[in-house]
Amino acid sequence: MNIDQIIGKMMGDGSIGDEKSALESWKKEAEENINALEDIRKISSLSDTLKDYQDFNEEEGWSAFENTLLQNNSEKENPNPDTLIKSIDTNIEKETSILNLRNIARVAAVAVIVLGTLFVFNNQNSNLEFEGQDYASVDKSLDVDLADGTSVVLDLGSKMRSKDERTVSMKGRAYFDVAKDESQQFKINMPVGEITVLGTEFTVVADDNHTEIFVEEGSVAYKFKGDTYTLVAGEFIQVVDNNVEKFQMKDGNYNSWKNKRLMFNNNTMSEVVEALSRHFGKSVELNNPKLFKNCNVKTTFDNSSLEQILNEFSTTHGLKYELRDDIYVVSASDC
16 A cells, blocks of 8 residues: 555545554654755755865756655655555664665765865965966066065066966076065076075076076075085076086176176176177177187176177277177187
């Protein structure tokens, strides 16, 4: 006898004790199931905080769960007599079933609380998440002020990306005045090696197979192939083809690219062409260095092009030069 027949008999006072007991059990079970189901639905509504979690689709998950419950309830609403009698005689099993549904609600509650806490934490972090930014100096040097107070000057043709408030990656040439923070190091990722500092001033040249670092103030740690090299003010390190060289910087024009001023005070021509190459980022070579061993230069150039400087040397020192495959070759002089 199904539950509809039992209800019909009761409405007509034709019920018997067992049928009445079955109806009461069915009613109690239905009420508790509905209450438990409502608890789970309320818990599910809390999962709105997880809406950004890409691997979880609340609507699909809830629909699948609800369909399963509806299917189970459909089977319970139309039981065969044997199943109904067995259900009446095994109230403990029914109560266990109800408790299991309650346990599902409790487990779901715990899961939502735990996951909710994690996602609230992550969402708080994401709200504070640093937005990386790209910088590139196209036709002139670029001044950059980073979020932590660090100042950077990017030379022409250089680029940098800020990854977080104290981490950048770069390629090209740049001058860093790093804001001091004892609690967090400032990091520079480069094609060859990595720099870590707390606060200092230094210049970096970095490309795919070459790195230069010159420290003006404070100290810098340079990490390369598992080794760490510490540089202090006045020291210079360069890495070419995986070979590391470290020495004192003697070129007073090393950072001339920042203020566009070149100053020579009785420098040899070899030192001059080296400074010109570094300043302009172009190759300048002496065809025969021995011809210029007695040729010293004492002058200053402000905002002058390479061609302007070479032409002036042609007038003052009888210098001759030509451009060969992007290399300025100096071949003669009156020195």
